[in-house]
Amino acid sequence: MADGVISGEYDVVVVGAGIMGSSTAYELAKRKKSVLLLEQFDFLHRRGSSHGESRTIRLTYPEEYYTKMMVEAYDLWSQAERDAGYAVYTETGRLDFGPRDNPGLVALIASLQKFSLDHEILNPDHVSSRFPMVEIPDHWVAVYTQQGGVLLATKAVSMFLSLSAKHGATLRDRTKVLDVKSEVDGVVVTTSRGSVRCGKCVITAGSWVTKLVKGIAELDIPIVPIHTTIAYWEVDPEDPDLYSSDRGFPGFQIYDELPVYGTPSLEYNGMIKVNSHRGNPCDPDTRSVAPDHKSLRDYVSPWLAKIFKGNVRHDVPVIAEGCIYSVTPDEDFILDSLPGKDSNILIAGGFSGHGFKMAPLIGRIMADLACAGSVPGIPMEYFSLNRFASNPQVKEKGLLSL
Numbered sequence: 001m002a003d004g005v006i007s008g009e010y011d012v013v014v015v016g017a018g019i020m021g022s023s024t025a026y027e028l029a030k031r032k033k034s035v036l037l038l039e040q041f042d043f044l045h046r047r048g049s050s051h052g053e054s055r056t057i058r059l060t061y062p063e064e065y066y067t068k069m070m071v072e073a074y075d076l077w078s079q080a081e082r083d084a085g086y087a088v089y090t091e092t093g094r095l096d097f098g099p100r101d102n103p104g105l106v107a108l109i110a111s112l113q114k115f116s117l118d119h120e121i122l123n124p125d126h127v128s129s130r131f132p133m134v135e136i137p138d139h140w141v142a143v144y145t146q147q148g149g150v151l152l153a154t155k156a157v158s159m160f161l162s163l164s165a166k167h168g169a170t171l172r173d174r175t176k177v178l179d180v181k182s183e184v185d186g187v188v189v190t191t192s193r194g195s196v197r198c199g200k201c202v203i204t205a206g207s208w209v210t211k212l213v214k215g216i217a218e219l220d221i222p223i224v225p226i227h228t229t230i231a232y233w234e235v236d237p238e239d240p241d242l243y244s245s246d247r248g249f250p251g252f253q254i255y256d257e258l259p260v261y262g263t264p265s266l267e268y269n270g271m272i273k274v275n276s277h278r279g280n281p282c283d284p285d286t287r288s289v290a291p292d293h294k295s296l297r298d299y300v301s302p303w304l305a306k307i308f309k310g311n312v313r314h315d316v317p318v319i320a321e322g323c324i325y326s327v328t329p330d331e332d333f334i335l336d337s338l339p340g341k342d343s344n345i346l347i348a349g350g351f352s353g354h355g356f357k358m359a360p361l362i363g364r365i366m367a368d369l370a371c372a373g374s375v376p377g378i379p380m381e382y383f384s385l386n387r388f389a390s391n392p393q394v395k396e397k398g399l400l401s402l
């Protein structure tokens with residue numbers, strides 16, 4: 001990639017080349033728009049939210065709108081894989097389980113039923129005979145869906161970067177966006193390597209989005225960067241393949257007060273990835289990558305001991321690394337334009353630890369917003385900026401408010 005000054009005019013400038021920026025640039029380039037994708041660090045760096053080995057993908061969501069969106073997202077992942085000529089998805093099946101009356105699990109089953117999506121409801125005996133390595137309590141229930149698995153994270157970002165370039169987008173890394181200013185007939189994007197003009201600017205800056213938007217529009221958007229931890233746990237060395245997808249072990253989520261989720265042994269022999277969906281607010285520029293071992297001990301280890309029949313070493317993980325994601329108060333995304341004179345500046349952020357699986361759909365949504373200003377088939381009210389101003393319930397739960 002050439003160094004040097006950037007200049008010129010584009011239909012759309014996309015800020016941030018994580019999974020959302022690269023999939024948005026791809027979708028826009030496919031639509032024959034002139035696109036510039038800017039990244040402050042090196043492409044495929046490890047300081048944001050999109051790097052690493054794996055992300056789970058599933059149809060199963062308590063919210064009907066996400067279940068429906070996932071049907072389209074799956075289709076778009078397949079189309080992108082066909083365009084690239086290689087795969088980033090591995091189907092492993094998916095098991096969601098928890099107390100029978102857990103509201104999330106009850107709603108998830110209702111969503112699957114509403115859209116007639118294939119699934120099986122399993123009682124604890126069914127679970128033990130089908131998955132001999134798993135044992136769930138008597139009052140629990142499980143839902144199995146074959147359509148579920150793992151996306152290779154860095155490989156997927158790399159795929160969308162290559163596809164964007166193949167379809168004509170211009171890609172520049174080591175280029176930090178310093179300011180985005182609305183003008184009467186478009187937007188000026190000022191970077192560490194010069195300025196460009198564009199019709200629309202799509203900001204997909206991950207955990208940096210709050211700082212960037214504050215600088216651009218004096219707006220406090222309720223997206224909070226969270227430091228979380230991923231961990232890989234050792235499987236009984238006597239039988240290291242026990243939790244592999246080849247032996248039928250699926251991706252899973254435990255529905256309890258604090259969700260705990262995991263993937264089968266795939267990227268590392270004899271280890272499974274199991275994490276909890278929790279973390280503490282942090283600054284993306286100064287955060288540490290140190291893992292939060294206390295959180296793993298308190299929230300993950302007990303489940304490994306309880307559910308996995310003692311075949312997973314649960315006192316300490318083999319690999320643990322601190323990472324970052326950015327959450328909104330209601331954990332729904334923000335996919336919207338900025339208000340008033342800044343309406344040519346769009347943001348896609350607050351993916352709240354569950355956005356990766358929808359990346360190609362986010363690309364489609366942001367391209368629709370940039371090109372047409374409306375998004376067919378998606379209930380955009382769930383993703384609007386002003387929902388935080390008008391919904392007191394969201395504010396109550398909120399980490400921040402508008």
Ligand SMILES: Cc1cc2nc3c(=O)[nH]c(=O)nc-3n(C[C@H](O)[C@H](O)[C@H](O)COP(=O)(O)OP(=O)(O)OC[C@H]3O[C@@H](n4cnc5c(N)ncnc54)[C@H](O)[C@@H]3O)c2cc1C
Pocket residue numbers: 015016017018019020021038039040041047048049050051054055056057175176177178204205206207208209212228229230323324325348349351352353354355356357358
């Ligand atoms: C540990 C962990 C586990 C997860 N598990 C799952 C999962 O199983 N399933 C799932 O669906 N999702 C999961 N997620 C969530 C998912 O990975 C994220 O939602 C997604 O990666 C967010 O992508 P992004 O492109 O918005 O952000 P990022 O990947 O952070 O990309 C934003 C980019 O913008 C760049 N940038 C910021 N500011 C500027 C600037 N001023 N100028 C230029 N560039 C800038 C950054 O450097 C960065 O590269 C997980 C996330 C984490 C961290």
